[in-house]
Amino acid sequence: MFQLRFTTVVEAPLTVAFDVARSLGRPWPVPLEEVVSVRPVRDVYAVGPGRGWRWLTHSRRFSATGAGTLVDEQVDWATSLPGVLGWVLDRVLRRRVQRAMQAHLDAYAAAAARRALDVVQVVGAALVDGDRVLVAQRSGGPYDGCWEFPGGKVEPGEDDLAALVREIREELGAVVVPQAFLGEVVLDGVVAGGLPGASTLRVWWARIADGGELTAHEHAELRWLRADELEALEWIPADRPLLPAVQDLLTRL
Numbered sequence: 001m002f003q004l005r006f007t008t009v010v011e012a013p014l015t016v017a018f019d020v021a022r023s024l025g026r027p028w029p030v031p032l033e034e035v036v037s038v039r040p041v042r043d044v045y046a047v048g049p050g051r052g053w054r055w056l057t058h059s060r061r062f063s064a065t066g067a068g069t070l071v072d073e074q075v076d077w078a079t080s081l082p083g084v085l086g087w088v089l090d091r092v093l094r095r096r097v098q099r100a101m102q103a104h105l106d107a108y109a110a111a112a113a114r115r116a117l118d119v120v121q122v123v124g125a126a127l128v129d130g131d132r133v134l135v136a137q138r139s140g141g142p143y144d145g146c147w148e149f150p151g152g153k154v155e156p157g158e159d160d161l162a163a164l165v166r167e168i169r170e171e172l173g174a175v176v177v178p179q180a181f182l183g184e185v186v187l188d189g190v191v192a193g194g195l196p197g198a199s200t201l202r203v204w205w206a207r208i209a210d211g212g213e214l215t216a217h218e219h220a221e222l223r224w225l226r227a228d229e230l231e232a233l234e235w236i237p238a239d240r241p242l243l244p245a246v247q248d249l250l251t252r253l
């Protein structure tokens with residue numbers, strides 16, 4: 001069995017990275033059959049006997065990072081000839097796969113980054129002080145009364161961290177210093193008139209700059225909670241998968 005791996009970082013949220021990857025397809029001369037598709041984190045395609053291979057599979061994993069979506073791809077195959085001939089055939093296939101994938105991945109990264117400009121993203125802050133994190137209760141709108149991480153929509157041309165600092169200043173009147181990326185979840189709802197499930201929420205661990213006082217300018221209530229108090233709140237449903245990362249952070253600090 002033979003294998004090639006490729007890693008690409010795409011300047012796009014998970015949903016865009018996944019959807020654009022699928023719309024572009026794979027650079028193979030024969031159609032592949034979908035075996036697994038778990039939007040937006042994983043897919044696997046396979047093909048039966050072809051030009052020099054007995055079988056071939058192509059799998060991708062999409063994971064969120066502070067720099068964008070990390071796409072790990074793996075191509076596995078078995079050649080159709082035994083011994084030395086199989087080895088020679090494999091060298092030829094390997095070169096072909098490498099060339100095809102390189103051109104494909106360059107085009108893919110550019111297309112995903114372009115598409116990302118059309119999808120409104122949301123950033124949230126897990127503001128930590130000691131062993132507590134700040135949670136905020138929404139006031140009005142479809143998630144009225146639900147708890148969330150303070151933050152909001154990233155404006156055109158703005159990056160995540162600039163949006164985070166601006167949103168917290170507007171919502172809480174405080175200056176924050178982002179520390180590290182914590183995670184990303186898909187928002188099922190419609191964000192700013194976009195398609196349902198297109199946008200994601202990216203949450204960053206942040207600290208409040210010295211002596212900052214917090215005032216709830218837009219939220220109904222603010223609470224500082226410990227790791228074991230988070231589960232019991234009525235969260236916006238999309239936020240729940242982020243809680244383990246926040247709890248882990250609070251217990252590590």
Ligand SMILES: Nc1nc2c([nH]c(=O)n2[C@H]2C[C@H](O)[C@@H](COP(=O)(O)OP(=O)(O)OP(=O)(O)O)O2)c(=O)[nH]1
Pocket residue numbers: 122123124143147148149150151152153154167187189190191192201236238239
């Ligand atoms: N801030 C924040 N928004 C969240 C979370 N979870 C979640 O689904 N959302 C959704 C709710 C909204 O559809 C969207 C954020 O919108 P927003 O209304 O807070 O953004 P904004 O401050 O830029 O609002 P606006 O000025 O445009 O009204 O993301 C979360 O934890 N924090």
